Amino acid sequence: MSRRSAFVITCLAFGYAFLYVPIASMVVYSFNASQLVTVWDHAHSPTLKWFGALLHDQEILGAAWISLKVAVANATGSVILGTLAGYGLARFPRFRGRFAFTAMTTAPLVMPEVITGLSLLLLFVTLEQTIGWPAGRGIGTMIIGHMTFSMAYVTVVVQSRLATFDRSVEEAAMDLGARPVKVFFVITLPIIFPAVLAGWLLAFTLSWDDLVISSFTAGPGSNTLPMVVFSMVRLGVNPEINALATLTITAVTILAVGATWLTARARRHAASAAA
Amino acid sequence: MVTAIGRRAAGEPWNDPDARPYVELRRVTKKFGEFTAVDDVSLKIYEREVFCLLGASGCGKTTLLRMLGGFESPTAGRILIDGEDVTDVPPYERPVNMMFQSYALFPHMNVEQNVAFGLKQDRLPKAVIRERVAAMLEMVQLGEYAKRKVGQLSGGQRQRVALARALVKRPKVLLLDEPLGALDKKLRERTQFELIGLQDKLGVTFLVVTHDQEEAMTLASRIGVMDRGTIAQAGTPAEIYEFPNSRFVADFIGSVNLFEGRLVEDEPEFVRIDSAELGGTILVGHGISSAPEAALWAALRPEKITMSRGAPPQTDNVTRGIVQDVAYLGDLSIYVVRLATGKLVRVTRPNTARHAEPVERDGEVYLSWDAASPVVVTR
Amino acid sequence: MRRLLRRLEGTRVSSRGLVVALPYLWLIAFFVAPFLIVLKISFSHAALAIPPYKPLVVWTSRSVLEIRLDLRNYLAMFAHRLYGDAFLNSLKVAFLSTVFSLAIGYPMAYGIARAGARARNILLLLVVLPFWTSQLLRIYAWVGLFKANGLINETLISLGVIHQPLTLLFTPFAMYVGIVYSYLPYVILPLYANLEKLDWQLVEAAQDLGCRPWQAFYKVTLPLSRNGIVAASMLVFIPATGEFVIPTLLGGPNSLMMGRILWDEFFSNRDWPVASAIAIVMLLVLVPCMMAYLRIQSRGSDS
Ligand SMILES: Nc1ncnc2c1ncn2[C@@H]1O[C@H](COP(=O)(O)OP(=O)(O)O)[C@@H](O)[C@H]1O
Numbered sequence: 010m011s012r013r014s015a016f017v018i019t020c021l022a023f024g025y026a027f028l029y030v031p032i033a034s035m036v037v038y039s040f041n042a043s044q045l046v047t048v049w050d051h052a053h054s055p056t057l058k059w060f061g062a063l064l065h066d067q068e069i070l071g072a073a074w075i076s077l078k079v080a081v082a083n084a085t086g087s088v089i090l091g092t093l094a095g096y097g098l099a100r101f102p103r104f105r106g107r108f109a110f111t112a113m114t115t116a117p118l119v120m121p122e123v124i125t126g127l128s129l130l131l132l133f134v135t136l137e138q139t140i141g142w143p144a145g146r147g148i149g150t151m152i153i154g155h156m157t158f159s160m161a162y163v164t165v166v167v168q169s170r171l172a173t174f175d176r177s178v179e180e181a182a183m184d185l186g187a188r189p190v191k192v193f194f195v196i197t198l199p200i201i202f203p204a205v206l207a208g209w210l211l212a213f214t215l216s217w218d219d220l221v222i223s224s225f226t227a228g229p230g231s232n233t234l235p236m237v238v239f240s241m242v243r244l245g246v247n248p249e250i251n252a253l254a255t256l257t258i259t260a261v262t263i264l265a266v267g268a269t270w271l272t273a274r275a276r277r278h279a280a281s282a283a284a
Numbered sequence: 285m286v287t288a289i290g291r292r293a294a295g296e297p298w299n300d301p302d303a304r305p306y307v308e309l310r311r312v313t314k315k316f317g318e319f320t321a322v323d324d325v326s327l328k329i330y331e332r333e334v335f336c337l338l339g340a341s342g343c344g345k346t347t348l349l350r351m352l353g354g355f356e357s358p359t360a361g362r363i364l365i366d367g368e369d370v371t372d373v374p375p376y377e378r379p380v381n382m383m384f385q386s387y388a389l390f391p392h393m394n395v396e397q398n399v400a401f402g403l404k405q406d407r408l409p410k411a412v413i414r415e416r417v418a419a420m421l422e423m424v425q426l427g428e429y430a431k432r433k434v435g436q437l438s439g440g441q442r443q444r445v446a447l448a449r450a451l452v453k454r455p456k457v458l459l460l461d462e463p464l465g466a467l468d469k470k471l472r473e474r475t476q477f478e479l480i481g482l483q484d485k486l487g488v489t490f491l492v493v494t495h496d497q498e499e500a501m502t503l504a505s506r507i508g509v510m511d512r513g514t515i516a517q518a519g520t521p522a523e524i525y526e527f528p529n530s531r532f533v534a535d536f537i538g539s540v541n542l543f544e545g546r547l548v549e550d551e552p553e554f555v556r557i558d559s560a561e562l563g564g565t566i567l568v569g570h571g572i573s574s575a576p577e578a579a580l581w582a583a584l585r586p587e588k589i590t591m592s593r594g595a596p597p598q599t600d601n602v603t604r605g606i607v608q609d610v611a612y613l614g615d616l617s618i619y620v621v622r623l624a625t626g627k628l629v630r631v632t633r634p635n636t637a638r639h640a641e642p643v644e645r646d647g648e649v650y651l652s653w654d655a656a657s658p659v660v661v662t663r
Numbered sequence: 664m665r666r667l668l669r670r671l672e673g674t675r676v677s678s679r680g681l682v683v684a685l686p687y688l689w690l691i692a693f694f695v696a697p698f699l700i701v702l703k704i705s706f707s708h709a710a711l712a713i714p715p716y717k718p719l720v721v722w723t724s725r726s727v728l729e730i731r732l733d734l735r736n737y738l739a740m741f742a743h744r745l746y747g748d749a750f751l752n753s754l755k756v757a758f759l760s761t762v763f764s765l766a767i768g769y770p771m772a773y774g775i776a777r778a779g780a781r782a783r784n785i786l787l788l789l790v791v792l793p794f795w796t797s798q799l800l801r802i803y804a805w806v807g808l809f810k811a812n813g814l815i816n817e818t819l820i821s822l823g824v825i826h827q828p829l830t831l832l833f834t835p836f837a838m839y840v841g842i843v844y845s846y847l848p849y850v851i852l853p854l855y856a857n858l859e860k861l862d863w864q865l866v867e868a869a870q871d872l873g874c875r876p877w878q879a880f881y882k883v884t885l886p887l888s889r890n891g892i893v894a895a896s897m898l899v900f901i902p903a904t905g906e907f908v909i910p911t912l913l914g915g916p917n918s919l920m921m922g923r924i925l926w927d928e929f930f931s932n933r934d935w936p937v938a939s940a941i942a943i944v945m946l947l948v949l950v951p952c953m954m955a956y957l958r959i960q961s962r963g964s965d966s
């Protein structure tokens with residue numbers, strides 16, 4: 010028993026080191042003064058100069074602004090579509106075309122991005138040729154592209170939340186005189202709101218990080234942050250990107266730790282009350 | 285067991301052919317795919333009644349209740365409430381309310397908001413809502429808990445919130461699905477009486493689902509015993525207990541000794557049954573309507589059998605056996621007696637005196653009973 | 664009349680239809696329909712035009728409508744070693760990456776599932792954090808580690824293990840590391856979800872009945888987590904087959920992966936029909952995998 014525990018603990022230690030050493034190295038070197046990234050400049054480090062450079066890099070800032078717009082619009086649209094889809098799948102056990110619907114909401118989760126991206130672009134080109142819409146590509150087509158795969162993630166999150174949701178709570182509201190639409194907005198939505206919020210954040214991140222689908226569906230002049238980063242990285246290591254990585258990781262950590270803390274606290278409250 | 289026949293539902297409207305039923309099920313059937321959960325049930329429930337649906341788990345009680353609440357639509361049949369056909373009325377327009385098995389309290393609202401929810405749906409003035417909610421919370425002794433989140437309540441308190449939330453709408457019928465099922469035994473017994481008190485005060489018709497026969501006996505003006513989607517028998521607790529109409533009902537309510545036999549004498553005033561299982565005849569002090577030669581059973585409750593070491597004076601309804609097992613339950617003891625035929629008979633005896641004449645294992649005893657005690661069932 | 668109105672709004676079909684219709688139509692329009700267009704264009708041929716391919720349907724003369732299914736793209740895939748090799752290589756890389764990810768991820772998921780409640784939350788959070796952090800940036804981190812003067816080489820040299828920097832970047836090794844690293848959270852999370860639900864008393868019962876711990880694991884835990892293993896595998900194998908970023912940044916210009924080839928055909932050669940044909944061939948292999956994944960998922964939600 011103890012031998013196996015030792016084995017499992019070794020695996021955990023190795024696994025977490027594997028996950029975090031690269032991330033840590035990026036963070037550490039983002040404070041390195043040397044242009045050579047991996048050569049530590051003892052004389053001038055640590056320094057915040059790359060953060061300063063990042064915040065004055067017009068190309069990166071412009072791309073980040075586009076990414077932000079796309080990510081917010083995508084997250085909002087995905088949450089609407091994904092919540093509807095997740096609700097439909099969780100609440101209507103049988104309807105015509107349910108299997109096809111399940112397949113369509115699951116496939117984007119695993120579909121290689123190059124395939125999704127290519128097919129979306131070809132669709133937009135074909136549509137433009139035949140009906141004149143969308144006229145050219147840009148932020149709009151990118152949002153559509155991102156929503157198509159992000160909503161699948163939201164669907165999963167919402168559906169699994171609803172699966173553990175006591176349906177009789179909705180029935181009780183209906184029993185007390187609320188119509189189905191009202192029940193959804195007054196009872197269901199507030200209760201599953203944390204899951205919906207998690208879905209929004211997930212969709213936001215997916216969009217914010219996406220390179221491949223953006224590359225296919227973006228038009229000229231609508232380069233997103235990952236597209237700019239990718240072209241910089243292809244040319245070699247760049248300390249500004251380390252600084253960007255550090256900012257990203259900090260933001261994600263704050264959000265994730267905050268969310269975990271909030272849910273843990275809510276759970277503790279519920280547990281202490283039930284006892 | 286406490287019963288309250290006649291306390292509720294003034295008179296006995298179910299025996300009055302002219303009485304108007306308050307809730308009426310007409311040949312209601314519900315199928316889930318191939319499976320029939322409720323099978324051709326007809327039922328009349330009268331105003332101010334407490335009607336208990338009693339049956340084993342999975343026999344269709346909840347399904348029947350959910351059809352009354354409007355959450356399932358019957359595959360066939362009609363449902364009438366207060367004379368109006370509500371079969372196609374959605375739940376949010378039915379004049380009934382339901383107390384769910386899981387209570388189904390809204391976790392994101394406090395006690396007061398939960399109770400007020402139904403009144404808000406009716407768009408009542410704020411002041412009226414506040415007043416009625418406060419009065420209702422007082423009635424269920426939750427006044428101090430109005431601002432508590434429901435997650436912070438004990439099981440018994442949650443149960444009362446669920447009750448208050450359904451009752452505050454003043455429904456014509458309150459549907460209760462295993463209302464006390466989640467409470468522990470002591471609390472359950474106390475709450476049963478609170479429930480009766482509330483029903484008495486408010487005069488609402490209750491339809492209660494339960495699998496606990498003691499609970500049904502305590503609460504009900506009438507009980508409907510359910511068996512695999514059908515109502516096997518409906519009647520007052522005493523009727524169900526003393527005059528079960530089938531082996532199933534006799535066995536389901538309380539425990540019973542069944543002796544298979546056939547008629548040997550069939551008079552209007554009495555019948556005599558010859559039972560090979562008993563190794564003799566049973567004299568039954570009332571007439572029955574049954575085809576001669578048809579198989580039938582005499583049902584005899586354990587507490588109606590007298591056990592003695594000496595021979596009793598009577599000549600009918602006496603047999604002998606060996607005590608095979610004794611179980612001491614405190615208030616009473618259960619004896620299992622083996623007859624010469626090998627049939628095991630269950631007898632209960634109250635432990636009235638602390639040092640009563642002991643009946644020991646392997647001792648020989650006489651069993652006897654009154655001619656009025658056996659009931660004859662034909663299925 | 665009131666009854667009729669009631670009936671109309673009471674019909675679940677219509678409200679149900681409305682809820683599902685919007686996402687349903689969206690997915691048909693933007694997920695399913697595009698594949699039909701990809702299929703169509705894969706039968707076309709590149710041309711100097713906008714868009715850069717020949718139409719499938721042409722009026723040849725006044726009264727003849729001709730549909731030309733150009734099979735050259737598919738034939739080219741058989742004719743040129745490049746495509747076949749890239750295709751097989753993609754499957755090999757995806758498969759081995761899946762195996763490696765499982766080898767690292769399963770013990771981790773197991774360890775997390777058996778940890779105490781408090782530790783479990785922290786360990787899970789530590790798996791989720793990288794999942795929320797940009798994949799591109801995390802792959803870029805490995806570029807910094809693998810470079811000739813990167814952290815790994817510098818460390819090994821300063822320790823005296825090696826004297827010349829090793830070639831790590833732009834090797835298959837670097838690519839495997841990158842893929843396993845990227846997809847590790849996708850393996851751990853479903854496996855954890857599966858193992859967490861496992862009733863440990865079953866393992867105890869097996870041991871009680873005479874199994875040694877390893878036997879109990881092999882005979883009870885492993886079979887019961889089969890669904891989790893299949894789901895986790897599919898979450899790595901399918902997207903890894905078409906991976907573009909990792910082969911490009913870590914595998915280098917010579918890495919033969921379908922995702923990269925498709926990208927180059929599309930963006931560098933502007934040969935949309937060939938890119939489409941590559942996509943179709945990949946789909947032919949991946950759709951059965953997706954069906955397997957779908958079946959596991961829907962079975963999971965039923966029980
Ligand atoms: N929505 C449903 N779909 C299929 N079968 C159901 C459904 N609801 C109930 N049943 C079946 O109908 C039978 C009766 O269920 P229920 O009314 O809940 O029983 P009870 O409340 O008496 O325990 C059970 O066998 C149950 O499995």
Ligand SMILES: [Mg+2]
Pocket residue numbers: 345346385
């Ligand atoms: Mg039930």
